Amino acid sequence: MKEIKGFIFDLDGTVYIGDQLIPGAKETISMLRREGKKILFLSNYPLETRMKKVEKLQRLGIKAEINEIINSSFVLTEYLSKMHKTARILPVAETVVIDELQEKGHIITCDPEDVDVVVISWDRQFNYNKLNLALQAVKNGAKMVATNPDPTCPVENGVVPDTAGMIGAIEAVTGKQVDVIVGKPSTIMANVALETLGLQPEECIMIGDRLQTDILMGRNAGMKTALVMTGITNQKDMKGIDIYPNYLLDSIAQIQDIFSNQ
């Protein structure tokens, strides 16, 4: 692991859970920085800006720059800006995503007859009217681009519906699959991470708590991968699954042990 130049961390379930830092996370990140490693934090969570993530990490005692944070709404905006200089967008999404799109010059519209892309994200104001607007826009030829494929998001005392709920509803009524999901496990997100780090995939490791997003993305992109047991996945979930990480870690803290033993 000492040879690896870029350490890409998932956040929720890996570095922290809600507002609690995983024990040893701060020390592990500090140690990696001292060793001259590049650090990146990669999150599918589309309800917070990158700046909010920086503030949260700093509040928890981890120093981070905005350029070290990549979330699914940032990747979505970058992706759309490469496709269209200015896209006409019907958002099934919250203010954070809409604001990022507008800042990049995209045009927000609610007229389904004049839409290039239906942007689908976690939307706690999702309702039948938005579902109908998305259906009409897709029938008129709009593409569908989503931030992330997560069915649920962990919260205190359980889970709540995540972006997959909105995707599921819209796919069912349109009879079409979304054209692109930019977040993990998509290689689109992996590529933004690699460009940001300026590294090759084989020089990087993806560390996270979800097989279907973190580990799958790392593997598909050609990175090393490490699964931590502090989040959504437990040993039981590993049975019968075809996605194996290179490292199986109790927690992010174990990276320090590996470095001191190597």
Add this chain to the structure above:
Amino acid sequence: MKEIKGFIFDLDGTVYIGDQLIPGAKETISMLRREGKKILFLSNYPLETRMKKVEKLQRLGIKAEINEIINSSFVLTEYLSKMHKTARILPVAETVVIDELQEKGHIITCDPEDVDVVVISWDRQFNYNKLNLALQAVKNGAKMVATNPDPTCPVENGVVPDTAGMIGAIEAVTGKQVDVIVGKPSTIMANVALETLGLQPEECIMIGDRLQTDILMGRNAGMKTALVMTGITNQKDMKGIDIYPNYLLDSIAQIQDIFSNQ
């Protein structure tokens, strides 16, 4: 076709479109009644009571009894009453369905910790909060029963999202398929139709405009089937489809021609 004893008609796209009767529909039904045939109208549409359907048919000039109407909310209520004398139900559904359930003695609840069945139907008040309640109820062990699988419903100038939108959202966040969909093409609806008619499947014909619901249900149940070209299906849609009706009719009116030529 003269040998057939029970004629089961889909409504929208077959007998009428919106508020327009299909030309010849009234005369065909009258002719079948004169010939001593039993008539049944079978609709997946869950937003109107059976009585409203009777009133609509009579307004359009077709005499019908309430016992000749079977809709998906009626079948759902019958099905649940066989399963549970009184079920505790979380409804993702409109007032018509909720009223029918309450009339049969089922208990409507919004407490996801105390739900036997999440009832899923076409719901124009569907929103993120209802999606979350359904998720929590299913995580607590509730079953999912849906009225109908239709992606969209035809309206003047196009289509709007139907029950598949609500099913798609809930399936995506729960990671589970709905336990039962009672409407066409389910044999549950076919069996309610056959019980009501007091006939065997081979004595009946299902006449409708949708391959995936009307014709598939008729075929699966062992009935004869007839596809009419006055609704959602056109000749183009027949290519590459594996669901063939016994009769391909321009419209319901052609049944008169068949009777006069036989």
